Amino acid sequence: MVIDMENRINSAWLTKLFTKSGDVVIRPIKINQNNITVYLFCVDGLINQALFDDAVFRSLKFDPYLANCVTERDMMDYLLEGGAYHVFTKEETDYQLLLKYVLSGMVALIFDSEEKAIIYDIRMFEKRSIQEPSEENVMKGSKESFIEVMRMNTALIRRRIRSEYLVIETLSVGRISKTDIALLYISNIADFVTVNKIRERINSIDIDNISTPAFIEEFLVENKHSIFPQIMYTQRPDRVSANLSDGRVALVVDGIPFAYILPCQLPMLMQSPDDYANHFLVGSSLRIIRYLSMIVTLFLPAFYIAATTYQSQMLPVQLALSTQAAKQNVPFSSASEVLGLLISFEILIEAGLRLPKAVGTAMSILGGLVVGQSAVAANLVSPAVVVIVSLAGISGFIMPNQDLSSGIRLSRFILAILAALGGFFGLAIGLILLITHLCSLNNYNTAYISPFVDVEERNVKDTLFRFPIKHFKKRPKDIAPYNHIKQGNIKDG
Amino acid sequence: MDKMKRLIIILFSFLLSACSHDMNRREIDEINFIHVMGIDFSEGEYVLTAIYSSSQGADPEKGSVGDEETSEGRGRTPFEAFQDLKLKNKKSVSIANTGYFLIGERAAQNGIGICVDFLSRDETVKMESLVFVTRDVEAAYFISQSIEKGQTVHEDLEAVEQKQQELVTRNDNTLVNILNDLENNITSGIVPYLIAEENSFLLQGYAVFDKLVLVDYLDMDTSSGINFIKNIIRAYPIYLKNNVGLSISYSKSRIKSKLDNNKVKIIIRLNFETMVKENNSKENIFSAKSLNSLTDMQNDYIRKIMQKATNYSIHTGRDILQIARLVQNQHSKKWSDLVDDWSSMISDIEYEFDIKSQITKSFILSTGK
Numbered sequence: 001m002v003i004d005m006e007n008r009i010n011s012a013w014l015t016k017l018f019t020k021s022g023d024v025v026i027r028p029i030k031i032n033q034n035n036i037t038v039y040l041f042c043v044d045g046l047i048n049q050a051l052f053d054d055a056v057f058r059s060l061k062f063d064p065y066l067a068n069c070v071t072e073r074d075m076m077d078y079l080l081e082g083g084a085y086h087v088f089t090k091e092e093t094d095y096q097l098l099l100k101y102v103l104s105g106m107v108a109l110i111f112d113s114e115e116k117a118i119i120y121d122i123r124m125f126e127k128r129s130i131q132e133p134s135e136e137n138v139m140k141g142s143k144e145s146f147i148e149v150m151r152m153n154t155a156l157i158r159r160r161i162r163s164e165y166l167v168i169e170t171l172s173v174g175r176i177s178k179t180d181i182a183l184l185y186i187s188n189i190a191d192f193v194t195v196n197k198i199r200e201r202i203n204s205i206d207i208d209n210i211s212t213p214a215f216i217e218e219f220l221v222e223n224k225h226s227i228f229p230q231i232m233y234t235q236r237p238d239r240v241s242a243n244l245s246d247g248r249v250a251l252v253v254d255g256i257p258f259a260y261i262l263p264c265q266l267p268m269l270m271q272s273p274d275d276y277a278n279h280f281l282v283g284s285s286l287r288i289i290r291y292l293s294m295i296v297t298l299f300l301p302a303f304y305i306a307a308t309t310y311q312s313q314m315l316p317v318q319l320a321l322s323t324q325a326a327k328q329n330v331p332f333s334s335a336s337e338v339l340g341l342l343i344s345f346e347i348l349i350e351a352g353l354r355l356p357k358a359v360g361t362a363m364s365i366l367g368g369l370v371v372g373q374s375a376v377a378a379n380l381v382s383p384a385v386v387v388i389v390s391l392a393g394i395s396g397f398i399m400p401n402q403d404l405s406s407g408i409r410l411s412r413f414i415l416a417i418l419a420a421l422g423g424f425f426g427l428a429i430g431l432i433l434l435i436t437h438l439c440s441l442n443n444y445n446t447a448y449i450s451p452f453v454d455v456e457e458r459n460v461k462d463t464l465f466r467f468p469i470k471h472f473k474k475r476p477k478d479i480a481p482y483n484h485i486k487q488g489n490i491k492d493g
Numbered sequence: 494m495d496k497m498k499r500l501i502i503i504l505f506s507f508l509l510s511a512c513s514h515d516m517n518r519r520e521i522d523e524i525n526f527i528h529v530m531g532i533d534f535s536e537g538e539y540v541l542t543a544i545y546s547s548s549q550g551a552d553p554e555k556g557s558v559g560d561e562e563t564s565e566g567r568g569r570t571p572f573e574a575f576q577d578l579k580l581k582n583k584k585s586v587s588i589a590n591t592g593y594f595l596i597g598e599r600a601a602q603n604g605i606g607i608c609v610d611f612l613s614r615d616e617t618v619k620m621e622s623l624v625f626v627t628r629d630v631e632a633a634y635f636i637s638q639s640i641e642k643g644q645t646v647h648e649d650l651e652a653v654e655q656k657q658q659e660l661v662t663r664n665d666n667t668l669v670n671i672l673n674d675l676e677n678n679i680t681s682g683i684v685p686y687l688i689a690e691e692n693s694f695l696l697q698g699y700a701v702f703d704k705l706v707l708v709d710y711l712d713m714d715t716s717s718g719i720n721f722i723k724n725i726i727r728a729y730p731i732y733l734k735n736n737v738g739l740s741i742s743y744s745k746s747r748i749k750s751k752l753d754n755n756k757v758k759i760i761i762r763l764n765f766e767t768m769v770k771e772n773n774s775k776e777n778i779f780s781a782k783s784l785n786s787l788t789d790m791q792n793d794y795i796r797k798i799m800q801k802a803t804n805y806s807i808h809t810g811r812d813i814l815q816i817a818r819l820v821q822n823q824h825s826k827k828w829s830d831l832v833d834d835w836s837s838m839i840s841d842i843e844y845e846f847d848i849k850s851q852i853t854k855s856f857i858l859s860t861g862k
Contacts, residue, residue, distance in 0.1 A: 307521075308520065308521040309518055309519070309520060309521070310517070310518055310519075312519075312521050312524060312526075312587065312589060312590075313587070313589030313590065313617040313619070315590075317526070317528065317590045317592055320521065320526055320590050321526060321546055321590075323521055324521050324522050324524070324526065324546070325546070327520070327521055327522040328522050330522075333520055334520060334521065423518075433502075436501075
């Protein structure tokens with residue numbers, strides 16, 4: 001008997017299925033007058049019990065019309081037409097969908113004879129309140145950041161884009177986890193080829209569980225071997241809405257407190273919300289500092305190795321002499337010093353991340369100051385190398401995007417090793433390979449380092465410099481090919 | 494495409510390993526950077542004296558780079574002497590950071606070309622390093638005396654360079670300029686010479702090289718005249734007889750050459766501006782008439798200085814003003830007819846001066862005493 005009911009909407013089968021799961025509730029509710037029993041099917045802890053009691057349970061027990069219903073079908077029709085005081089109500093006949101809804105926190109009433117269920121969306125579970133973004137904080141601007149609940153996140157975006165063209169498609173990924181993913185785009189701006197490609201990619205993901213954000217990222221990036229981020233993440237709804245308005249596509253994944261933006265280009269990763277909150281000259285200056293920092297963090301250690309090991313004539317006289325004096329009693333080669341200290345720096349960062357905040361700070365002081373100072377005093381490293389590595393390290397953290405920062409940190413190692421092998425020649429080879437790699441990256445039909453490789457007027461105005469907003473008249477053509485007018489003419493004064 | 498990428502990476506790796514094999518890999522602390530090099534000729538051989546910082550006394554925390562040490566190399570040629578210097582040194586020796594080359598008088602008399610040829614063939618040498626001649630003495634003596642007096646040679650030379658830059662807009666005694674003159678077979682050249690004062694070096698004027706051999710020293714005025722004609726004057730003091738002191742704040746000269754039946758005429762146009770720096774005259778020098786008079790006086794003053802330079806060239810037949818290059822540039826077609834007899838023509842060059850000046854500022858005190 002039970003075998004016949006397998007994978008069908010039936011209380012007996014569901015009871016057997018979840019017999020060992022203490023949190024899953026399958027409880028009969030008898031409508032006394034007509035002897036009909038419906039089954040409540042929900043997950044304890046995910047539903048709003050008070051609302052269920054008030055809106056559904058009360059109706060089931062005391063509504064006179066329901067008491068007079070002769071068949072389950074009559075009852076279902078009545079409940080669907082508003083018999084229960086809850087607006088998010090739907091009938092479900094698909095067994096798999098029923099399981100998904102209930103396990104994601106909805107409540108189902110099972111009608112065994114009909115083999116159907118009525119779903120009530122009265123989810124309520126513990127969640128974080130909306131807080132300030134921890135990574136992308138700004139002085140002037142919104143203080144809202146995403147939380148782990150997808151629907152809340154989409155609501156934050158919808159609140160900023162009150163357009164009928166904003167589409168929020170809900171997709172599901174994960175054979176076991178059945179994680180919800182919202183695909184967001186503005187239908188009259190975004191390129192449908194890109195949207196379809198992203199949708200296909202998401203639908204093609206066949207994995208048990210989306211346990212970390214990296215799982216989604218790896219499936220979505222086009223060049224999986226590149227260490228440079230090809231998908232941008234942000235905690236800020238305003239940033240998502242700005243990118244959606246540019247024609248890009250956003251993804252909001254349930255359980256992940258940030259959104260992904262695609263297609264991603266390198267200049268995007270160098271932009272910070274503060275650039276737009278400040279005067280354009282201030283914003284441009286900050287951006288130039290960021291680009292300079294990128295150069296410093298990438299090349300400074302490698303330059304030092306090359307200059308102190310192969311081409312010391314590159315250094316000005318006084319610098320060469322002071323470097324020489326600083327290195328006088330250190331027994332290691334410059335390359336060993338720099339690479340060793342770079343590795344130590346990474347160890348410190350990694351250790352700081354894993355420890356509780358208070359301990360992490362103390363460890364940073366201990367590692368950075370005490371050990372650094374002692375290492376210099378013990379002639380294990382020269383003061384110049386400590387300065388070089390610290391400067392490179394600090395410059396690396398100026399990047400607004402931590403993925404980019406990580407990519408650059410890894411590239412820094414490669415360049416340092418090449419410099420150790422071949423001096424400036426090795427460094428030049430590294431630079432050529434790096435530029436070639438960046439130029440070869442293609443991200444959903446857009447060049448990764450666009451607009452540096454295509455000098456379209458509008459794009460250039462928001463890259464190295466942040467021009468006044470009135471100059472941002474067009475969207476990037478490769479992102480929004482059919483609707484690229486962004487702004488009308490503005491009269492000055 | 495993947496195969497192509499792999500091929501490129503392999504190619505680069507091969508290039509890297511091949512080229513790094515040929516590179517001179519040496520840690521910076523294993524090198525003695527020569528700050529100053531003296532080139533002398535003594536007892537029939539060339540003597541190179543190198544000054545570098547030793548590790549003794551170096552304190553990185555205080556920014557101290559250590560004491561100065563000297564080292565000497567001898568050989569039949571400067572290159573041989575340099576090899577000897579390298580051999581005698583405990584560490585590897587580099588002239589990559591050498592800022593000053595001092596050429597002793599006798600070495601200069603043997604020929605500047607011989608002294609700097611080996612430098613020109615070193616790929617690490619700094620082309621903007623300055624070359625000086627040490628008047629009357631050997632560079633080694635010059636260096637040893639300075640060290641004995643507790644002077645830091647390269648710092649003193651830096652001071653000389655700074656003083657030079659206060660007076661002229663560019664230093665023409667860089668290695669690259671001298672090598673350029675050698676390359677272009679310039680018959681006469683000039684290099685600044687140094688004399689040793691009590692506690693420092695002093696830049697006096699130009700040493701004259703004829704056919705790359707040191708032949709003479711010019712006094713300060715004649716050297717300044719050359720600077721005016723070469724249009725490299727940044728500042729210059731003028732002391733007039735009526736106790737008025739002025740300083741040139743702007744100077745621009747243009748030289749034009751004219752050829753008439755293979756006779757060369759050089760027209761030198763000079764415009765300069767001065768400021769009154771000192772006024773101990775009893776007259777009011779700021780009246781229009783007095784200012785005109787002062788202007789004429791300062792024009793004469795500068796004319797005389799420039800004439801010293803041109804007269805020297807005429808009397809000695811040495812092209813210290815590098816008129817040959819000017820004529821070659823301005824009359825490139827006719828130059829081939831002149832080039833063979835150029836040496837004999839230098840003394841026949843006619844110079845014409847057109848000097849204009851003005852006194853621009855008088856500051857607060859506008860009347861004389």
